[in-house]
Amino acid sequence: xxxxxxxxxxxxxxxxxxxxxxxxxxxxxxxxxxxxxxxxxxxxxxxxxxxxxxxxxxxxxxxxxxxxxxxxxxxxxxxxxxxxxxxxxxxxxxxxxxxxxxxxxxxxxxxxxxxxxxxxxxxxxxxxxxxxxxxxxxxxxxxxxxxxxxxxxxxxxxxxxxxxxxxxxxxxxxxxxxxxxxxxxxxxxxxxxxxxxxxxxxxxxxxxxxxxxxxxxxxxxxxxxxxxxxxxxxxxxxxxxxx
Amino acid sequence: xxxxxxxxxxxxxxxxxxxxxxxxxxxxxxxxxxxxxxxxxxxxxxxxxxxxxxxxxxxxxxxxxxxxxxxxxxxxxxxxxxxxxxxxxxxxxxxxxxxxxxxxxx
Numbered sequence: 001x002x003x004x005x006x007x008x009x010x011x012x013x014x015x016x017x018x019x020x021x022x023x024x025x026x027x028x029x030x031x032x033x034x035x036x037x038x039x040x041x042x043x044x045x046x047x048x049x050x051x052x053x054x055x056x057x058x059x060x061x062x063x064x065x066x067x068x069x070x071x072x073x074x075x076x077x078x079x080x081x082x083x084x085x086x087x088x089x090x091x092x093x094x095x096x097x098x099x100x101x102x103x104x105x106x107x108x109x110x111x112x113x114x115x116x117x118x119x120x121x122x123x124x125x126x127x128x129x130x131x132x133x134x135x136x137x138x139x140x141x142x143x144x145x146x147x148x149x150x151x152x153x154x155x156x157x158x159x160x161x162x163x164x165x166x167x168x169x170x171x172x173x174x175x176x177x178x179x180x181x182x183x184x185x186x187x188x189x190x191x192x193x194x195x196x197x198x199x200x201x202x203x204x205x206x207x208x209x210x211x212x213x214x215x216x217x218x219x220x221x222x223x224x225x226x227x228x229x230x231x232x233x234x235x236x237x238x239x240x241x242x243x
Numbered sequence: 244x245x246x247x248x249x250x251x252x253x254x255x256x257x258x259x260x261x262x263x264x265x266x267x268x269x270x271x272x273x274x275x276x277x278x279x280x281x282x283x284x285x286x287x288x289x290x291x292x293x294x295x296x297x298x299x300x301x302x303x304x305x306x307x308x309x310x311x312x313x314x315x316x317x318x319x320x321x322x323x324x325x326x327x328x329x330x331x332x333x334x335x336x337x338x339x340x341x342x343x344x345x346x347x348x349x
Contacts, residue, residue: 001266001348003258010251025270028318028346061281063270063342072270072344074281079248 086149130158
């Protein structure tokens with residue numbers, strides 16, 4: 001690996017860009033394949049570039065045979081992001097656990113008493129309204145959003161904004177009754193259809209009988225892992241040929 | 244911090260301080276292997292390591308090859324599995340097989 005390649009990989013991480021490092025195993029020749037450009041020794045190989053783009057799309061590193069040469073495609077995708085709305089007690093368990101699982105975690109809460117760095121060491125804390133914070137961050141397909149405040153004033157705008165994006169997971173804390181009322185409110189106030197609302201996982205998390213904040217955090221993260229894995233499985237599955 | 248990021252960052256630090264560094268990457272797996280394709284282990288010229296390419300079963304052997312790669316500059320392709328002659332030394336207890344690519348960072 002060249003030093004420049006290492007720097008490029010680190011830069012891609014910082015800028016949340018997906019990149020594939022292709023390495024020919026025989027002589028360690030390289031290419032960096034981005035969504036919009038290609039760099040390096042092997043950048044002229046069209047077959048390699050198209051294989052790399054496919055690997056990037058499904059997020060899976062693999063070794064391929066190209067003209068009887070083995071080439072390893074190492075896919076570096078930006079870490080998934082978890083945005084927690086509500087700097088509450090459960091968030092204090094959820095944030096560090098999600099960080100351990102390689103999520104890039106941001107806690108959003110406009111309430112000054114809650115959204116403090118002291119309560120969330122090592123995690124990005126934004127003391128803002130969720131919809132405004134989302135606009136700054138830009139919600140994308142590698143983002144998960146969980147609302148924990150129980151307060152419609154804070155949760156609803158966050159859910160509405162999340163539903164208008166293509167985040168891969170949306171979860172909302174609250175009982176079935178709370179969730180049903182939420183559905184009515186979002187339909188009446190934001191015109192959210194039943195189909196749109198169905199994207200929200202509520203009551204949030206896997207049903208594992210979680211009680212304590214840490215247990216609830218485990219159930220939420222378990223569900224996020226499951227949703228992400230199923231999505232990647234579906235993307236990686238070979239397309240069924242049309243009859 | 245994610246594994247991949249931690250490994251890259253450490254490689255950057257080692258290079259910046261003038262150390263020789265090699266990176267080992269899991270490039271193929273068969274059966275039940277402990278770490279997925281793409282997992283990396285970086286090694287400096289003193290044998291210090293960061294990251295992992297197995298559950299600890301083959302790291303010793305990989306470090307040895309990484310040190311050799313740092314000194315001769317040549318990449319290496321290593322196969323590990325229960326069918327190896329050295330199964331009990333560097334085989335994988337889980338019964339899987341892995342192929343590891345080792346290269347020097349220039």
